[in-house]
Amino acid sequence: MNFRILDLSQPLGDGxxxxxxxxxxxxxxxxxxxxxxxxxxxxxxxxxxxxxLDAPLHKIAGGKSIDQFPLEAFMAPAVGLxxxxxxxxxTPIDATLLESACAGLELKDRIVLLETGWGxxxxxxxxxxxxxxxxxxxxAEWLVAQGVRAVGIDxxxxxxxxxxxxxxxxxxxxxxxxxxxxxxRFPEGWQEFVAGAVFQALPLHLPGFSGSPCRAVLxxxx
Amino acid sequence: MNFRILDLSQPLGDGxxxxxxxxxxxxxxxxxxxxxxxxxxxxxxxxxxxxxLDAPLHKIAGGKSIDQFPLEAFMAPAVGLxxxxxxxxxTPIDATLLESACAGLELKDRIVLLETGWGxxxxxxxxxxxxxxxxxxxxAEWLVAQGVRAVGIDxxxxxxxxxxxxxxxxxxxxxxxxxxxxxxRFPEGWQEFVAGAVFQALPLHLPGFSGSPCRAVLxxxx
Numbered sequence: 294m295n296f297r298i299l300d301l302s303q304p305l306g307d308g309x310x311x312x313x314x315x316x317x318x319x320x321x322x323x324x325x326x327x328x329x330x331x332x333x334x335x336x337x338x339x340x341x342x343x344x345x346l347d348a349p350l351h352k353i354a355g356g357k358s359i360d361q362f363p364l365e366a367f368m369a370p371a372v373g374l375x376x377x378x379x380x381x382x383x384t385p386i387d388a389t390l391l392e393s394a395c396a397g398l399e400l401k402d403r404i405v406l407l408e409t410g411w412g413x414x415x416x417x418x419x420x421x422x423x424x425x426x427x428x429x430x431x432x433a434e435w436l437v438a439q440g441v442r443a444v445g446i447d448x449x450x451x452x453x454x455x456x457x458x459x460x461x462x463x464x465x466x467x468x469x470x471x472x473x474x475x476x477x478r479f480p481e482g483w484q485e486f487v488a489g490a491v492f493q494a495l496p497l498h499l500p501g502f503s504g505s506p507c508r509a510v511l512x513x514x515x
Numbered sequence: 516m517n518f519r520i521l522d523l524s525q526p527l528g529d530g531x532x533x534x535x536x537x538x539x540x541x542x543x544x545x546x547x548x549x550x551x552x553x554x555x556x557x558x559x560x561x562x563x564x565x566x567x568l569d570a571p572l573h574k575i576a577g578g579k580s581i582d583q584f585p586l587e588a589f590m591a592p593a594v595g596l597x598x599x600x601x602x603x604x605x606t607p608i609d610a611t612l613l614e615s616a617c618a619g620l621e622l623k624d625r626i627v628l629l630e631t632g633w634g635x636x637x638x639x640x641x642x643x644x645x646x647x648x649x650x651x652x653x654x655a656e657w658l659v660a661q662g663v664r665a666v667g668i669d670x671x672x673x674x675x676x677x678x679x680x681x682x683x684x685x686x687x688x689x690x691x692x693x694x695x696x697x698x699x700r701f702p703e704g705w706q707e708f709v710a711g712a713v714f715q716a717l718p719l720h721l722p723g724f725s726g727s728p729c730r731a732v733l734x735x736x737x
Binding site: 294296297298300302303304305306315316320323326327330331332333334335336337338339340341342343344350351352353354355360363364365368369370460491495496497498499500501502503504506507508510512 | 516517518519520522524525526527528537538542545548549552553554555556557558559560561562563564565566572573574576577582585586587590591592682713717718719720721722723724725726728729730732734
């Protein structure tokens with residue numbers, strides 16, 4: 294059994310850029326060589342930090358927590374949409390744009406990955422923090438109507454930074470049981486790799502949690 | 516593509532039992548329905564908390580950090596050793612015991628999983644915290660000599676709680692580039708599931724870190 298794995302996860306560490314509504318990311322080294330004879334770090338961060346999953350409970354009262362999905366739900370073929378030539382600051386990814394980008398693609402039960410280019414801008418800048426393209430409520434409705442299993446994007450907020458749209462987009466996806474993976478990183482060549490690969494993003498084992506950091510990857514059997 | 520996944524991870528949450536040398540696990544809910552209109556939690560814990568990986572850097576000055584392994588290293592066939600009938604409080608899992616338990620098994624490049632029964636005792640008790648069976652330095656040397664890829668155990672300290680042995684066991688494994696996965700949970704039926712399955716425990720994307728929480732699983736292609 295041989296595998297090839299392509300990483301789709303952003304690096305996480307002390308001071309990583311993150312959603313400004315969440316606490317800052319503190320991940321200090323608390324013991325180190327040679328003074329201590331070992332090395333240790335700590336995590337101080339929100340559960341929705343770095344590359345992470347959203348469960349319905351994140352935005353829906355009484356919604357499923359991340360441990361209420363079978364683990365198999367987080368492992369499925371994906372469809373990769375390169376939207377980098379079609380979106381820029383504040384562009385809504387709406388039903389019309391998606392219908393055009395998805396022409397001829399099988400979407401049912403697939404994990405739809407939206408590449409906006411914002412993953413490569415990751416820094417504490419106004420552009421990255423507040424100006425990302427986003428999945429609009431109409432885009433979310435369109436994806437739910439196609440029967441997708443999940444949606445991923447290369448920014449921390451799939452619904453953008455306008456509160457009303459952001460809440461609606463999350464509610465439409467999560468309310469339909471469609472889980473979300475945010476802050477993906479799409480490296481060169483990922484569009485070629487995705488065909489025939491399985492997308493996987495397993496949550497940590499966090500009973501009752503509304504989301505989880507994860508290592509999002511594409512796996513090909515070699 | 517269909518998969519069956521068996522979880523080998525301990526649940527993690529606020530106040531989870533953990534290594535007494537590490538900070539206590541604080542994972543509070545910091546926003547919730549209906550008051551806040553959403554739900555959020557925080558992580559405050561060591562990087563070696565819950566089911567987690569050890570990279571050589573954890574105990575070896577200048578050793579590899581967790582991101583210096585290719586992700587493919589964390590996905591391979593496993594050998595499951597049920598030692599529950601052979602070990603009890605403070606039992607060293609030594610070369611003699613392993614040689615007997617592994618008779619006839621192919622170990623080269625395999626992930627060797629040691630079930631001691633301590634995973635089912637997980638609680639803040641003296642027994643769980645301080646009295647676990649452990650892989651002794653001779654056991655670690657024997658596994659390294661067989662060319663194993665990694666070693667997992669159902670307790671937070673593979674080398675036990677005696678400092679001298681614990682340091683030696685970690686140094687022997689990690690010094691040979693054999694990564695370690697600790698605090699596994701072995702559910703009923705895992706021994707039947709492991710045959711033909713792939714063990715996987717991907718770290719989070721943590722550049723320079725000495726270890727990482729992970730979701731350890733067995734995956735069967737259905």
